Amino acid sequence: MTEAYILDAVRTPRGRGRASGSLHEVAPVRLAAQVLQQIRDRNRLDTALVNDVILGCAEPALEQAANVAKAALFAADYDHAVPGVQLNRFCGSGLEACNFASALVKSGQAELAIGGGVESMSRVPMFVSGGPWITDPQITLPQRIVPQGISADLISTLYGFSRQDVDAYAVESQRRATAAWAEGRFSKSVVPVKDMNGVEILARDEYIRPETTMETLAKLEPSFAMQGEKMGFDNVALQRYPELGEIVHMHHAGNSSGIVDGASAVLIGSKDMAGRLGLKPRARVLSFGTIGSEPTIMLTGPAPAAEAALKRAGMKASDIDLFECNEAFAAVVLRFMQALGVPHDKVNVNGGAIAMGHPLGATGGMLLGTLLDELERRDLSTGLVTLCVGGGMGSVMVIERV
Numbered sequence: 001m002t003e004a005y006i007l008d009a010v011r012t013p014r015g016r017g018r019a020s021g022s023l024h025e026v027a028p029v030r031l032a033a034q035v036l037q038q039i040r041d042r043n044r045l046d047t048a049l050v051n052d053v054i055l056g057c058a059e060p061a062l063e064q065a066a067n068v069a070k071a072a073l074f075a076a077d078y079d080h081a082v083p084g085v086q087l088n089r090f091c092g093s094g095l096e097a098c099n100f101a102s103a104l105v106k107s108g109q110a111e112l113a114i115g116g117g118v119e120s121m122s123r124v125p126m127f128v129s130g131g132p133w134i135t136d137p138q139i140t141l142p143q144r145i146v147p148q149g150i151s152a153d154l155i156s157t158l159y160g161f162s163r164q165d166v167d168a169y170a171v172e173s174q175r176r177a178t179a180a181w182a183e184g185r186f187s188k189s190v191v192p193v194k195d196m197n198g199v200e201i202l203a204r205d206e207y208i209r210p211e212t213t214m215e216t217l218a219k220l221e222p223s224f225a226m227q228g229e230k231m232g233f234d235n236v237a238l239q240r241y242p243e244l245g246e247i248v249h250m251h252h253a254g255n256s257s258g259i260v261d262g263a264s265a266v267l268i269g270s271k272d273m274a275g276r277l278g279l280k281p282r283a284r285v286l287s288f289g290t291i292g293s294e295p296t297i298m299l300t301g302p303a304p305a306a307e308a309a310l311k312r313a314g315m316k317a318s319d320i321d322l323f324e325c326n327e328a329f330a331a332v333v334l335r336f337m338q339a340l341g342v343p344h345d346k347v348n349v350n351g352g353a354i355a356m357g358h359p360l361g362a363t364g365g366m367l368l369g370t371l372l373d374e375l376e377r378r379d380l381s382t383g384l385v386t387l388c389v390g391g392g393m394g395s396v397m398v399i400e401r402v
Contacts, residue, residue, distance in 0.1 A: 004105035005281035006399065007267040007274055009369030010038045012193050014205045014357040017121035017259035022202040023193060024261070028057075028064045028120035031193065032072035035265035038191045039114060040076070043267060043279055048079035051110035054100050056093025056117030057086050058360035061129035068118060088361070091328060092290065092387045092395030093117050094264055095364025099288040099397060101268045106285070111273040116265035117361035123261075126360075133391055144240045144296045146233040148390065149224030151298040152251045152329035154237050154244075158297070159335050163250040166330035167217040170255035170354045172344075173327060177351025178210040185350055185377065189369040207258045207357040222249035223256070240296040255330040260357030264365030281402050283372055283383075287313040288397040290389070299332045301394020302386040303339035309384070309396040317342055320398070321380035324367040326387040327352035336386070349374060363387065364395065375401050 012031055015023030023031065032055060040047055055069035069084030089096040094117030104110035133139055146154075156166060180186060181204060192203040228234035234247045274281050287309045293301040302325050310316060317340045325336045325347055337347055350370060353363065364387055371383040386396040 001106050002108050002270050004102040004268055004285040005271060005274060005402065006283040006285065006372060007269050007279050007281055008039060008043055009266045009365065009372060010035050010042070010189050010191050011264040011362070011366045011369055012262045013190055013202045014207055014260040014262045014359055015202050016207055017261050017357070019122060021122050021261060022206055023120070024122040026193060026201065028118050028123065029068055029071045029075050031120060031261065031263040032068060032118040033075035034193060035116060035191065035263045036072055036076040036078065036114065039265045039267050043277065045277070048081050050078070050082045050112050050114060052101070052104060053082060053084040053114045054097040055084070055086055056089065056097040056361035056364065058088060058090050058093050058119060059124050059126060059129055060086055060088055062124050064118070064120065064124045072118070089290065089393065089395060090390035091326065091358070091360055092364060092389040092393065093361040094366065095368065095385060095387055095395045095397060096290065098266050098268065098365055098368055099395065102285045102288055105268055105270050112269040114265055114267055116263065116365035118263040119359040119361040120261045121259045121359060144236050146237050146296060147224065147227055148298060149251055150228050150233045150237055150247065151296065152256070152331050153224055153228065153247050153249045154241065154297050155299060155331040155335050156250055157244055157248045158241060159338060161331050161334050165334060166250055166255045167214055169330040169334060170217060171212055171214055173348065173351045173354040174209055174212040176349060177208050177355035180350035181205070181208070185374065186370070188373045205356040207260050208355050212254065217254040220252040220254050223252045225249040237296050251329050251331065255354060257328050257353035258357035260359045262359035262362045262366065264362045264369065266365050266368055283399040283401050286398040286400050290393055290395045293392040293394060295392035298390065298392045299328060299388040300335055301388050301392065302332065302336045305394030305396040306340060306384055306386050309398050313398050315398070320382050320384045321346065322349060322371060322374055322383045323347045324371045324385045326358065326363055326367060327354040328358060328388050330354060332388050368397065372399065
């Protein structure tokens with residue numbers, strides 16, 4: 001089997017996902033086009049050599065519908081020979097796109113592919129496209145599917161995390177992200193977004209709130225108590241987990257991922273193609289994949305996904321130098337560390353989505369670039385990226401620097 005290598009990775013800054021956010025004026029197809037252009041220009045690519053472009057998008061509706069990947073290729077002025085495909089694994093979409101690109105290379109069906117994703121949450125809101133796993137009671141009731149915020153509070157209650165635990169995790173995410181930007185740790189991968197006239201719109205993540213403290217977070221009311229207590233979702237979850245007397249609500253806007261806009265692109269190819277292009281591979285893809293998990297608690301997939309990928313690679317969690325586990329909610333990462341027995345000083349060392357935001361379909365590609373940059377900065381070898389996924393799934397990739 002051919003080895004797959006990561007040759008480059010870029011991302012946009014994350015813009016606040018609202019009408020007042022800096023990236024709201026940029027259509028998602030043009031966010032995606034700009035990272036595709038950067039991948040091309042940074043590596044002096046003849047784009048006709050790219051066998052496929054795979055972009056994740058968690059809300060493929062409105063401006064993000066009808067294969068935003070191929071539209072982005074047109075906007076980026078790639079060769080017409082390059083096909084594009086859009087995929088949706090909810091929050092895991094961006095990493096799944098990179099997994100698919102790696103699979104094409106490893107299987108010998110492609111020599112060069114681009115994975116990544118795009119999400120303009122200010123222009124295409126979450127859940128605008130509906131979907132039966134959310135709206136069809138014949139699916140939701142038997143599976144006891146509840147809103148993700150209820151699932152996050154369920155994780156905290158079931159695994160013994162307190163309000164202080166989740167808030168302390170959030171404060172640390174803000175501190176790490178602020179320090180990472182101050183020290184220029186994202187400079188290698190973050191590319192500024194420009195308008196149609198070439199004027200820079202945004203050059204750094206704008207969602208970070210460095211002033212966050214335990215005291216400021218303590219003033220925030222839990223966001224999902226009404227859904228759970230008044231709308232009956234707590235009772236639905238407790239049917240699956242009757243050993244709990246109640247669900248303690250503790251997640252809020254300050255310890256949950258931020259709604260933002262952004263795009264990512266990761267160049268993946270064979271060693272032979274890298275040589276032809278004069279590019280030095282940065283990392284080898286060791287293993288990847290996706291697992292399904294229990295749909296009520298929904299967000300515990302990262303740990304079993306990581307365990308499965310590590311087993312395929314013949315490795316253990318202790319063999320990994322750095323982890324990126326998406327901060328959908330604070331309890332997700334706390335449970336991941338608890339289940340795998342990994343210390344916080346190896347996980348999300350530059351902060352995460354609580355501080356910088358989670359542009360759904362783009363996040364997996366962003367995390368992959370962040371991980372690789374930090375491995376290089378620290379001169380470390382192995383890394384693992386994983387995300388929880390709606391409906392009860394987990395996506396993962398394990399890499400090794402070369």
